[in-house]
Amino acid sequence: MKILLYSCVSGEYDNKIPDRLYVKPCDRFNTHRMNAKFPKILPHKIKELENADYTIWADSNLVFKIDPLTLVKYFDYPKVGIFSHIRSNINEEIDTCKIFKLDSPDRLDYHKNKNGKLACCFLIIRKNCEETNLLNERWWAEICAGSSRDQVSFPYTLGQIATYKDLPSANFECNNMWTRLGHKKKIKNY
Numbered sequence: 328m329k330i331l332l333y334s335c336v337s338g339e340y341d342n343k344i345p346d347r348l349y350v351k352p353c354d355r356f357n358t359h360r361m362n363a364k365f366p367k368i369l370p371h372k373i374k375e376l377e378n379a380d381y382t383i384w385a386d387s388n389l390v391f392k393i394d395p396l397t398l399v400k401y402f403d404y405p406k407v408g409i410f411s412h413i414r415s416n417i418n419e420e421i422d423t424c425k426i427f428k429l430d431s432p433d434r435l436d437y438h439k440n441k442n443g444k445l446a447c448c449f450l451i452i453r454k455n456c457e458e459t460n461l462l463n464e465r466w467w468a469e470i471c472a473g474s475s476r477d478q479v480s481f482p483y484t485l486g487q488i489a490t491y492k493d494l495p496s497a498n499f500e501c502n503n504m505w506t507r508l509g510h511k512k513k514i515k516n517y
Contacts, residue, residue, distance in 0.1 A: 330395040331379040333370070334387040337363040341387035341508075349387075350375055361475060368467045368477075370453060371460040379455050386449040388508045398504070399452055405490035406459050408452035410499075412445030412478060420445055420478050430474045437473030443482020444491060447499065449507075451485075458488065 336343060337352035338359030350373050352362040366373050370382040381399050385391070391398075402408030414420050421435045453459050462485045469480035496502035 328380045328396075328399075329378065330381045330383065330399055331376055332383045332385055332391070332395045333366070333373075333376060334385050335363040335366045336387050344387065344390055346391060347385060348375060364470070364475065364477075365467075367451075368470065369463050371455060371463060377455075382453050382455065384451040384453070386507075389449060390506045390508060391504065392506070393504050402452055402490050402492060404454070405452060406454045406456065407462075407485050407489040409446040409448070409481075409486075409489045409491055410450060410494050411491045412447050413494075413499075414445050417441050417443065417445065417479055417482060420476070421474075424474070424476055424479070430476050434474040435476070435479065438469070438479040441479075441483050443486045444489075445478055446481050446486055446489065446491065447494070448477035448481055450505075453485075459485070462488065 332347040333350055334344070334347055335350050335352050340359060340363075343349055350366045352359070353365040354362060355365070356362050367384050370376045370384065376382050383395050383398060399408070412420070414423065417438055418440065421439055424430055424435050425432055453463070466480055466484035469484055473480060494502070495504050500507045
């Protein structure tokens with residue numbers, strides 16, 4: 328089984344961690360965040376990932392304490408594996424995004440009152456199959472139509488087929504599976 332752990336860094340936002348493949352960001356958008364988001368949402372469109380049985384998206388500030396196969400096994404070989412979010416519904420997430428001005432209110436409100444369980448989109452396990460790839464495309468369409476915030480569009484796209492797990496500890500920054508670094512921190516001690 329071929330499992331590829333990958334990230335994307337655009338605009339030198341983070342340091343590169345040596346345990347994964349870094350794919351090239353796209354160059355179609357005005358923001359580094361959106362240029363990195365394209366490979367995050369659409370791994371089946373990335374040449375280096377197209378032959379993988381599973382891809383694991385990891386935000387570029389996650390340092391793993393376990394190997395990719397252990398992570399896929401932990402989710403029991405899902406079509407999509409994801410950790411549950413600390414907030415319970417999309418409207419709570421939209422309100423939080425508005426408070427912190429993470430996207431325009433109109434774009435966020437596009438997703439208001441939609442159903443689905445929120446997910447932590449900093450780590451996404453995906454089986455490379457037709458159903459998952461079609462839902463990747465739907466997720467991308469939702470981001471283009473509404474907010475670019477992953478959490479508000481994921482629940483009713485890939486979230487429909489996802490296997491959810493609770494976070495491995497009360498601290499999602501550092502637990503038995505990973506440590507999350509601050510952006511642009513040195514990684515030599517991890």
